Structure formats: C-alpha cells, structure tokens
Amino acid sequence: xxxxxxxxxxxxxxxxxxxxxxxxxxxxxxxxxxxxxxxxxxxxxxxxxxxxxxxxxxxxxxxxxxxxxxxxxxxxxxxxxxxxxxxxxxxxxxxxxxxxxxxxxxxxxxxxxxxxxxxxxxxxxxxxxxxxxxxxxxxxxxxxxxxxxxxxxxxxxxxxxxxxxxxxxxxxxxxxxxxxxxxxxxxxxxxxxxxxxxxxxxxxxxxxxxxxxxxxxxxxxxxxxxxxxxxxxxxxxxxxxxxxxxxxxxxxxxxxxxxxxxxxxxxxxxxxxxxxxxxxxxxxxxxxxxxxxxxx
Amino acid sequence: xxxxxxxxxxxxxxxxxxxxxxxxxxxxxxxxxxxxxxxxxxxxxxxxxxxxxxxxxxxxxxxxxxxxxxxxxxxxxxxxxxxxxxxxxxxxxxxxxxxxxxxxxxxxxxxxxxxxxxxxxxxxxxxxxxxxxxxxxxxxxxxxxxxxxxxxxxxxxxxxxxxxxxxxxxxxxxxxxxxxxxxxxxxxxxxxxxxxxxxxxxxxxxxxxxxxxxxxxxxxxxxxxxxxxxxxxxxxxxxxxxxxxxxxxxxxxxxxx
Numbered sequence: 001x002x003x004x005x006x007x008x009x010x011x012x013x014x015x016x017x018x019x020x021x022x023x024x025x026x027x028x029x030x031x032x033x034x035x036x037x038x039x040x041x042x043x044x045x046x047x048x049x050x051x052x053x054x055x056x057x058x059x060x061x062x063x064x065x066x067x068x069x070x071x072x073x074x075x076x077x078x079x080x081x082x083x084x085x086x087x088x089x090x091x092x093x094x095x096x097x098x099x100x101x102x103x104x105x106x107x108x109x110x111x112x113x114x115x116x117x118x119x120x121x122x123x124x125x126x127x128x129x130x131x132x133x134x135x136x137x138x139x140x141x142x143x144x145x146x147x148x149x150x151x152x153x154x155x156x157x158x159x160x161x162x163x164x165x166x167x168x169x170x171x172x173x174x175x176x177x178x179x180x181x182x183x184x185x186x187x188x189x190x191x192x193x194x195x196x197x198x199x200x201x202x203x204x205x206x207x208x209x210x211x212x213x214x215x216x217x218x219x220x221x222x223x224x225x226x227x228x229x230x231x232x233x234x235x236x237x238x239x240x241x242x243x244x245x246x247x248x249x250x251x252x253x254x255x256x257x258x259x260x261x262x263x264x265x266x267x268x269x270x271x272x273x274x275x276x277x278x279x280x281x282x283x284x285x286x287x288x289x290x291x292x293x294x295x296x
Numbered sequence: 297x298x299x300x301x302x303x304x305x306x307x308x309x310x311x312x313x314x315x316x317x318x319x320x321x322x323x324x325x326x327x328x329x330x331x332x333x334x335x336x337x338x339x340x341x342x343x344x345x346x347x348x349x350x351x352x353x354x355x356x357x358x359x360x361x362x363x364x365x366x367x368x369x370x371x372x373x374x375x376x377x378x379x380x381x382x383x384x385x386x387x388x389x390x391x392x393x394x395x396x397x398x399x400x401x402x403x404x405x406x407x408x409x410x411x412x413x414x415x416x417x418x419x420x421x422x423x424x425x426x427x428x429x430x431x432x433x434x435x436x437x438x439x440x441x442x443x444x445x446x447x448x449x450x451x452x453x454x455x456x457x458x459x460x461x462x463x464x465x466x467x468x469x470x471x472x473x474x475x476x477x478x479x480x481x482x483x484x485x486x487x488x489x490x491x492x493x494x495x496x497x498x499x500x501x502x503x504x505x506x507x508x509x510x511x512x513x514x515x516x517x518x519x520x521x522x523x524x525x526x527x528x529x530x531x532x533x534x535x536x537x538x539x540x541x542x543x544x545x546x547x548x549x550x551x552x553x
C-alpha cells in the first residue's frame with residue numbers, strides 16, 4: 001500500500017532549482033532511505049511533503065492527502081526535522097504537552113512518548129541543557145505523540161552517538177516491520193541507513209538518480225567472493241577454468257571475481273580443499289552512491 | 297480553536313518571559329508612581345497635590361505605560377517561534393496557519409487583559425493608601441477612574457495583539473523589539489508631546505490609547521488635542537484588525553525552510 005507519494009515535484013528558491021521533477025513512492029511496512037549529498041534537495045522534498053514549503057508544481061501526498069488538508073495531522077504523520085526546533089527554556093515534557101493540547105491529544109501521551117525514546121528521566125529538564133542526541137530523541141518523541149502510521153525523518157542520525165544510531169535503526173525497523181508503518185528517512189551518509197532501509201531513493205542536484213530496493217542497488221556492481229583455505233592445491237586453475245578471475249590476497253586467501261557463490265562452492269568441493277572462510281562480498285554500495293551522486 | 301488558544305497560553309506559561317515582563321512593567325509603573333507622589337503639589341513640576349482628583353487621575357492612568365511591555369511580549373510570542381524554529385512544530389501540528397495566528401491573537405488579548413488587571417491592582421495598592429494618608433477623598437467612581445481602568449484594559453489588550461502582528465510582519469526578534477520600543481518611546485512620544493504634531497499623533501496607537509482614557513492632564517505641555525474616547529477605541533481596533541489581517545496574509549503562504 002502506498003503511504004507517501006511524490007509526483008513530479010519541483011521547487012525553486014530564487015534561481016536555484018532545489019527539487020526538479022522528483023517522483024517516488026513509499027510503501028507501508030518499509031523503511032525507505034532518501035539519500036543524496038548535502039544540498040541535493042532532500043529537505044525541500046520532505047518540507048513540501050509536510051506543507052511547510054509550497055511546491056511550484058507537482059504533488060506531495062501522504063495517505064492520498066495534502067498535509068495542509070489534514071484535520072489531525074499528528075495522527076497521520078510523525079515528522080522529525082532538525083533538532084533545533086525547541087525553546088531552550090521549556091522542559092521536554094511541556095514541549096510535548098503543548099503539542100498535545102494543540103493537536104487535541106491527551107497530555108498523558110507526552111510522558112508515554114518520552115518513555116518510548118528513553119527520555120523519561122529528562123522529562124522535567126529544560127531543553128536548553130540537552131545534548132544534540134537528546135534533542136533528536138525529543139524530536140522523535142514529538143513524532144510519536146499521535147501514534148501515526150507514516151514517519152518522515154530528516155537526517156535523524158545527526159548528532160547521535162554510535163549507541164544512539166544503533167537504537168534508532170532498531171526503532172525505525174520496529175515501526176516499519178512490526179507496526180506496519182511507512183518510514184521515509186533522509187541521510188547524506190549512506191552507511192547510516194544501509195543497515196536499516198528496505199528501499200533506497202537517491203537524489204542529486206534536485207533530480208532523482210536511482211530508486212529501488214537495497215538488493216537491486218547492490219547487485220548492480222560486480223560480485224566477488226573471498227575464500228580462505230588451508231592450502232589451496234589446484235583451486236586457482238580450476239576456478240580460472242570455470243571463467244573466474246582470481247586475486248591472491250595472501251598465502252591462504254583468494255578473492256574470486258565473476259562466479260556465483262554456488263559455482264565456487266562446487267569447485268571447492270570438487271578440488272577437496274579445506275575451507276575456513278567464504279564471504280560473498282556485496283559490491284561497495286558507498287562506491288555506487290558516490291558514483292551516482294558525483295556525476296551531477 | 298480552544299485547544300489552540302490553550303496551547304498558545306501554555307507556550308507563554310511554560311517559559312519565563314511572561315513574569316519577567318510583568319515584573320518590569322510593575323517596576324516601571326512603581327517608579328512612575330513614586331515620581332508622582334514625590335513631586336505632588338510641587339509648583340515647578342506642575343503636578344497637582346496628592347489630595348486632588350487631578351492627582352488621582354494622573355496616578356491611576358500610569359498603568360497605561362505598561363503597554364510597551366505587553367507589545368514586546370506580543371512581539372516575542374510570535375518571533376520566538378521563528379527564533380527557536382518552534383514554528384515548524386506549530387505548523388506541523390496545525391497546518392492551517394490562519395488558525396495559529398488567530399489563536400495567538402486571542403491568547404494575546406487574554407494576556408493583555410490579565411496584565412492590565414495586575415497593573416490596576418498594583419496601582420490601587422499604591423494609590424488608595426496614598427490618597428487616604430494625604431487626607432484626600434477616595435473615590436473609585438469619580439476622577440475618570442472607571443474610564444481609565446477600562447482604557448488601561450483595552451489598550452494593554454490591543455497593544456499585545458499589535459505586538460503579535462508586528463512580530464508576524466518582521467519575524468526577527470531583535471528587529472521587532474527595537475522597532476516597537478523606537479515607535480513607542482521615540483516617534484509616538486514625539487508626536488504626542490509636541491502640540492503641533494498632535495494633529496497626526498492623535499491618530500497613532502499611542503494617541504488613541506491616551507484618548508481612550510480621556511485624561512486631560514498633560515503636565516507642562518498644555519492641554520492636548522486628542523480624539524474622543526470612542527474614536528480612540530475605534531482607531532485601536534482598526535489598527536489591530538489591519539495588522540492581524542496583514543500578519544495572517546504574510547504568514548499563510550510563506551515557506552518555512
């Protein structure tokens with residue numbers, strides 16, 4: 001089911017064409033990574049989706065509706081934008097409570113959401129003393145208030161420590177895979193989302209460059225398999241005979257290009273070589289990402 | 297809409313600015329009153345004696361000087377949302393921006409009235425004992441006291457929403473506050489103090505606010521040329537409406553980046 005739909009979206013700021021004819025969809029139950037270098041147009045796309053920016057043309061819909069037409073948006077969409085959207089003199093709990101009051105939600109949701117993001121202990125503290133990571137968690141808590149089924153997050157990993165990033169990954173996967181939510185998460189750092197996302201949309205210079213599942217994007221590159229053996233006998237000639245290109249890494253290790261792991265396994269079996277390690281290496285997604293975004 | 301107004305009031309009550317502003321307002325009025333008491337009956341100062349109705353009138357009306365602070369409060373109610381970017385969360389929660397501006401204006405009216413009541417209470421606590429000790433006659437129905445009280449409430453309420461409207465127009469906190477102070481303390485006081493300029497000044501919000509209280513004591517500067525009280529009220533409401541409409545129109549379509 002399509003939860004987010006961007007259709008032919010364009011937006012210029014003065015002479016700068018920030019987003020140029022971008023279209024993509026996000027399905028319920030998946031985490032979609034929206035990737036691109038800084039200034040690619042990610043934030044403008046997300047802000048158009050949230051009714052904060054008025055697009056010049058095209059549509060950005062959540063659940064088939066424009067954000068500005070939603071009567072109770074917090075129940076439909078949870079948004080995390082930059083982590084600076086707080087009054088420093090206000091406590092975390094009060095920040096969430098007044099959002100609840102404005103949205104017509106019970107104020108008890110404030111403490112529940114704080115608990116969900118692990119900020120229960122800091123509920124009564126002023127946000128001015130929060131670290132960037134705590135602000136990100138608070139921003140996430142505000143997205144959870146209305147228990148929506150669609151989440152839109154702009155660079156949520158910024159400022160999180162490694163443990164925080166790990167926690168965020170698990171949380172986003174939980175929202176999508178256990179609760180069936182659609183999650184759209186932007187990032188300029190591929191490795192941040194690589195382990196979290198199901199689908200990837202890549203944007204550069206305001207234009208969409210690639211869209212697909214994580215698997216589709218990674219299989220575009222060359223397949224390699226790394227082998228570690230105890231003495232490899234006639235293995236290298238056998239592999240080469242089957243059409244592979246073999247690089248020797250050290251005395252016990254080989255990298256094999258151009259064969260499926262299964263074919264390699266059968267050859268190893270035929271050669272009766274003792275195998276201690278066999279790793280199918282994914283093509284370096286980071287390299288693909290750089291190539292796709294650099295040519296713009 | 298009630299929820300939105302409550303949220304706007306919560307935004308004020310959960311930060312510290314409102315009571316700092318209230319304290320400063322009362323402090324300024326206290327200084328004014330101390331001046332009025334200290335120089336009462338002083339021939340050079342041109343102030344009437346403590347036991348005269350003219351003095352009571354002057355003292356009661358000192359609460360209106362709090363309007364600059366509620367105006368600043370109004371400016372901050374809007375500009376702090378831009379300064380701290382909480383406007384993003386506000387508009388995410390309520391994407392129909394006109395409703396946010398309306399809720400802020402209603403909340404501003406409420407805050408202005410509450411400030412006026414606090415100011416009047418404070419003035420009463422100073423003026424009533426002073427008049428009684430000086431042997432004057434205490435009357436809350438004469439010496440224009442009801443008109444002054446009503447005028448104080450109306451002008452503080454309207455100045456708060458003028459501040460909100462100015463804030464919506466400029467969005468920059470410093471510019472908004474500096475503009476409000478410069479307007480109230482420099483331009484308006486100039487146009488109200490110099491008789492030749494009062495022809496124009498009486499149409500300014502400050503002039504309209506003064507006429508609302510229908511006080512005709514103007515120490516040292518001769519009698520003033522002001523609008524009738526109802527005219528002052530009409531002018532203030534007119535300003536508020538115009539500013540609110542402009543604030544709404546400029547906020548609704550602007551991109552939040």
